Amino acid sequence: MHTLDDLYAGRLHGTTRLDLSAQLREFPPEIFDLADSLEVLNLTGNQLSCLPYDLHRLKRLKVLFCSHNLFTELPRGLDTCTQLHTVGFRNNRIARIDAQALPPGLRALILTDNALTTLPDALGDCRHLQKLMLTGNRLQALPESLERCQGLELLRIANNRLTALPGWLLRMPRLAWLAYAGNPLPIRLQTVTAPRDYPQIPWSALTLQAELGRGASGVVHQASWGDRPAPVAVKVYKGAITSDGSPQAEMSACLAAADHPNLVEVLGRVDDHPEQVPALVMRRIDSHWHNLAGPPSLDSCTRDRYDTALRLGLPALLRLLAGVASAAAHLHAQGLLHGDLYAHNILFAPDGQCLLTDFGAASLYPASETSGQALEALEVRAFGILMHELLSLDQQADADLHALAEGCMQAAGKQRPRFAQLADALSRRAASAAH
Incomplete structure (x- = not known):
């Protein structure tokens, strides 16, 4: 964490990231002195309610965090910040979003725990949007324009006031991680x-x-x-x-x-x-189990970060993939969408044993209905991304495995395999590789 003294004294010249929490009520103009280098500005934990309209003077700014402040609307003028791709205003009092608060290169928008009742149609014009986090607001519906965000991969809409999931949402071609528990839907997780x-x-x-x-x-x-x-x-x-x-x-x-x-x-x-x-x-999980990857970074957005030295070997890799697919098939048979099927939520042992963990994004659904199959297809895409990432780390993987991963990630959800099919196919491959 940096200090105001450091900022005022010019000791932060050339820094690419500024973390400043000092009960600020106004934006320190000295921040503009860092315009030639600053890429990440973190003003979380202050008492700010507005930002300067000319924030675009920070010409290299890519990431802006202003969580735990006093904002009642997403600040206007962010649309002129041409490099800005990640915006986080968690735990404020935001009830309104103006189109002028949406930067053109927006990839990730984090507005968890605010007071939003509606979203602007202009959100659908954010064609680079990959991650949208809206848990803990007062939304009763999602704008149909959001369907235009064809690159959307992660959506958090839990604990709002939604009475239905729109049909177009389950047809989004790249959506892979969804959380919607805590809404007054026909079936409630609670x-x-x-x-x-x-x-x-x-x-x-x-x-x-x-x-x-x-x-x-x-x-x-x-x-x-x-x-x-x-x-x-x-x-x-x-x-x-x-x-x-x-x-x-x-x-x-x-x-x-x-x-x-x-x-x-x-x-x-x-x-x-x-x-x-x-x-x-x-x-209690033994100490020889480890997380398969680290969570996404600001740059990777929706993709986990792997140790570049990670090598499982084909038998262990197949055993791990079969285990995850089997666990997911079991969950969906119970009518549960995991919602966060990521490598960073998988514990593994060197021989390929694995455990799928973290149910923080899980949501209940009627497994027997068409919407249930669409939700399973959504999570199959997440599994396909996991497969693709792991196969890229293993030079022994063959064309059939790569084709299976591609099948899980294809745009049309109805054409993706079911988890039971994946578990069966991968279990047979794992058994064969073990001999």
């Missing part, structure tokens, strides 16, 4: 009943130990449970809305997913946490 009864584990029976990880929806600790010899993992959920949806919806999805060898086993739920927050007790 009302889902777990397919089996999970025991209620008293909080007093758990002893928290080391923290294993934390994310937007909660914190995971290693813990002991009564006299059990092996440690467990306890996820304590936060109460705030995340970019994907509500923590309560995530926990409900974990319970609805039921048991599968490629999902983290849920052992029980905690209903008597001292702070009255939900919690789940899960199997």
Whole structure:
């Protein structure tokens, strides 16, 4: 984090990124002194309600974050920032978007946790738009013009006031990651009943130990449970809305997913946490499991970042892909859209064993209806992208596997394979490669 003293003294000359959180009420004009180099401007955590109309003077600006401020509308004038591609105003008071607030090169727009009731038709003119995050607003409908954003790949519309998903949305050719739980749709994720009864584990029976990880929806600790010899993992959920949806919806999805060898086993739920927050007790994952990739960067937008040294070998790669496809087929048989089928949400072991994790973006749907098949096809595209990325890291992959990945990513959702077909085909290939 930078300081105002650094900015005023000119010590930031040549910097490409400025992170400034100092309870600012006005935009410091000294920022314009960085116009020849500044690419990322992060003013999150201030008390700003407006930006200068001539922000385009920051001629190299690509990314603008103004989350946790006091904006009531997306600032006008961003449309003159020709290099700007990522705009984030999470957790403000924004109720209105003007067409002049939409930069021409917009790729990612993050407006989570605001007060939007409508979106402008001009949003459909953002032909480069790939990521749109609108969870936690008051939207009752999406503009039909959004259908023109044919490059849209990730959409978060959870916890709004939508009563239906528009038909055109499920025909978007590149859409692969969707979250819509927490809307007053015919079937709500919050009302889902777990397919089996999970025991209620008293909080007093758990002893928290080391923290294993934390994310937007909660914190995971290693813990002991009564006299059990092996440690467990306890996820304590936060109460705030995340970019994907509500923590309560995530926990409900974990319970609805039921048991599968490629999902983290849920052992029980905690209903008597001292702070009255939900919690789940899960199997503790051994330390030899690792995340398959890192989440997308500002530059990659919707694509994960892989270790360039990652090499699985064909048998392990096939086992991993078969496991993910099997887990996804299981979820869709339960009527659950994972919503975030990404490599960074997959834990793997060197031999190709894998676990699909993180149900923060999961949504319930009627699996027997046509819309259910369209939602499955949407997630099949996400799987195809995962396949394509992993195959590009393995020189042993053959033409048949590349063709299967391409089939998953084709524009027409109706022509993509189902997860059950993918799981069967990849399981047979994995079994053959293992001998």
